[in-house]
Amino acid sequence: MASWDDMRVFLAVARAESLSRAAPTLRMDAATVGRRIARLEAGLGAALFVKSPQGYALTDLGVRMRDHAADAEASLTQAVEEARGDQAGLTGQIRIGAPDGAANYLLPQVCAAIAAENPGLEIQVLALPRVVNLSKREADMAITVSPPQAGRLTVQKVSDYRLHLAASKSETIENMDDLKGHRIVGYIPDMIFDKELDYLGDFGADGVQVASNSVAVQVMALRSGAGVGIMHDFALPFAPELKRVLVNELSLTRSFYLVRHVSDRSSDRLNRFAAALNHGLKAEISRLERLVA
Incomplete structure (x- = not known):
């Protein structure tokens, strides 16, 4: 036995x-x-x-x-x-898996607020350019850009978010023809781990000239004047050198989902954390997008 x-x-x-x-x-x-x-x-x-x-x-x-x-x-x-009767506050360690756009520009603020209310809680953010495997317990929960179709998982939609073309404020881009001659900044094509991140077809680009599997690297490339690329609206407040361009010609909407293992449904601790995370993400996306609207 x-x-x-x-x-x-x-x-x-x-x-x-x-x-x-x-x-x-x-x-x-x-x-x-x-x-x-x-x-x-x-x-x-x-x-x-x-x-x-x-x-x-x-x-x-x-x-x-x-x-x-x-x-x-x-x-x-x-x-x-x-x-233990941990109703007064969350304690222990909780790990969140997330794509690096959410991990870099949303989760630090959201997790800081949750941690401030729960001094005994340790929050870990696992930023990966791939889908986090909850079945192997790489994390307690994960944020994804597509709802998973398989596995013993529960899925909750968190919020939509918007993306637009962005470029240096020194660039003059008033129509789609103005994109010609500009280098495209984006994902390494063969390392796109979710179809929702494949933006090239949405604005007719032939390829990516400056590429990374990391959103944060793409943002830094744009800030350095490397070209034009699709950028999360919620990331723009962190990049004052950039502006949205061709807003009326190209506007994308994607969604974040909160995914958990089905066996965790009975955990009051994880349920409470998930509720706080969900609320915090919605509020932070809304706050940051209002700054650039």
Whole structure:
């Protein structure tokens, strides 16, 4: 019979897909983690992982066990929260995964406000140029630009946001023809991780001459006079050297979604944090967009 300590080790390896990456989380050395996994598999009489030079990949049984173990972990966490009676304020650590546009220009202000009201809370922002994997518990919740279509997840729309072409204030761009001869700043085409971020077709650009997988790098490139590019309206107040151009000719609307693992629905702590995050994001997007309207 597997113990909860066995499940804790199993979950760490399942999420990290590697003994060496799981070891620091467990405060064990990789050899000990490997022995624990081997003992667990021997006790079950079945393989939970397929081992290869690339790491540890879950078998079908391993996937099912991971989901059940994650549910049990969430229930245990909820029980501890209730025992502590943390109703006066949120405590512990909560990690949010987010695309770097939201991570750079929205979450610092929103998280600062939430942290000010909850001194015992540690908030981590995981900014990645890809979709955060909640099933592997890379984060407790994630902000996305498209609602996920698969997985044991709950999805809540947070807010629409707007994007426009932006360029240096020294540039004169009054019509679409004026774009000719300007370099285009945008995403590296083969590293666009969500179709909602593929803006090229919206304004007929042939390609990107100054590219990055990071919104923050794109904004800095625009601020340095590298060209013209699509920019979040909520980021413009942080770039006073830039202006929106061709506002009537090109205006895009996208949305943010708050995504959580379905097993966390019963966690009062995460529910309260998600509500504060949702409210804060809506208010901050609205505030920043009003500054450039």
